[in-house]
Amino acid sequence: MRGREEAGRRRPAAQALASAAALAAVLILAASLLTACGAGGSQAAAGTDGAEAGRTESGGEPLTVRIGYQKYGTLNILKADGQLNRKLEEQGIRVEWTEFPGGPQLLEALNVGSIDIGHTGEAPPIFAQAAGAPLVYLAHEPPSPRSEALLVPKDSDIQTVADLKGKKVALNKGSNVHYLLVKLLEQAGLAYDDIETVYLPPADGRAAFESGKVDAWVIWDPFFAAAETATEARILADGTDLVQNHEFILGERSFVERHPDVIEIILAEADRIDGWAKDHPKEVAELLSPQLGIDVPSLELAAKRRQYGVQRVGAEVLEAQQRIADTFRQLGLIPVDIRVEEAAVSPEAGK
Template sequence: MRLKHGLMGALLVAVAAMSSVAATAAEPLKEIRLGFQKTSLPVIAQQQKLVEKSFEKDGVAVRWVEFAAGPPLVEALNVGSIDLGWTGDAPPIFGQAAGANFVYVAALPSNGAGEAIFVKPDSPIKTLADLKGKKVGVTKGSSAQNLLAAALEKAGVPYAEITPVYLSPADAGAAFASDKIDAWAVWDPFFAIAETRFHPRVLTTTKAELNVNTYFLANKTFAAEHPAAVTTVIDDLKAAAAWADANRDKVAEALHEVTGVPLEAQTIAANRQVFGIYPLTPEIIAEQQKTADRFASLGLIPKKIVVTEAVWTPPSGN
């Protein structure tokens, strides 16, 4: 009899625990936190207040959190300090290799012509092959690092034969200005700012070297608990893309208004930016896997990863 009571007590505890978890999971969303950088569709959506309009009827607050680069944004997703955010191709690969708690939820266009490796106009470096033995500023774990690795590979220069100087975009800009690095690999608007200030010689761009995408990511737990919210934000980004394509003359001003980046630089960036948001097709994921395999072969990540293991599948009807 005592055993029966013990089993019953354990069962009641288990049921109570399950009910508590269910109640927690069912709690209504009160705030959605969106990570963004100084360019791309999230900035347009923020300027247009598209996400705010979608969630205001349900009393859900929207908070935008700015990041200088993708790697810290992925770490913020991992620890749950933001719910969704946009990065280049490389940060999620480094994040997945480190076991970060995120999923891919949508794809956006590549940084394309808005991401480059460049030198000052009077530099003796004329080609990618000339980077051998040189100091190249790049943000570690960023899409620019993927451009650098892929471009060097194509030029026949082993990654180990350059000196990568891992810096944030702001610090790399200062190092480039003071000639502490020989070349700089970075994306817009930092590339555009450098163009207005230094009129650099461009060695190559992501558009010339890679078939990649940028990505919209979600904290894995948030995506599981609030799939409808994820879908709503993706729909808002689609609306932002439609607005941007229909109002090209206003895009630079919208980017400038949110980020404070000089209008001249944002105009350059906006004029070469491609707008859109797409589902995660097998072809897109296959290209992302190629990038992951490149990083693994170079020893830039500690182990091989399978990108599909971090791809979100929305529930039916979402």
């Protein structure tokens, strides 16, 4: 009887001890969670491991924006500026930059899923869309027809585009200058097959041009400006009154649809850097020269003849792109008919 009474007296005490132990465990767990949250917040604020505490893809991996760029253009200036990286990293979003020798190579990378965002001239998106690339037009720069040209050596006997009949002309296949060449030949009364096209990326094109292996070279800035200043190459014709030579910012469709807010940040930053670059051509040249390995005078020349200001893609620009696509199809340069408007971000983008 006494044992049962003592057990009865011990039971409330044991229950009290158990409750106290449970409360202590809860408090310790809560303290641990608060400490962990504080550490994660500090990392995100410091921009170190913020991606792990910030935006993630559906599989739980930290969100990474993979941006392709060329040696010259708005995205190239934006990379050198660094502000876009900082803005996205503040939200725990990583940024990876990859350089390409030209627009066709950049859009091939987009087609196979290696990059999410990039910039090119007018022709590369046409060839890429014809190849089934899941690209969308996001924005464009104002026309810059003087930023691409057909060059001949300074002592060449070629005086007009008509003189190119039977000659070798170097160009990067599928690049913006491809359309310029087509229009120049058309204006001069020459057929596309009246010349011999030699498809070379810019660096190889420059070497072939200087060594005399080709008779002419159709090229864009800053390679155009560098050739002018270094070789005194003569401009046979530029794009004035023939082509618009827009620079486009393009995206991979699924990425654009999943992350519209990230796209808005990129476009806003691109427009910001354009506003600065427009009024600071020498500073742009000085900023890019170490990165590109091109002298400041050449880059300043290129900066002064391009136009600035990121604009949304509307019906007029899409119609101009359609004309390029139709021309390339007629010449057999692309294998299928395409509708450029299908590469708009949304139906509203074409209105």
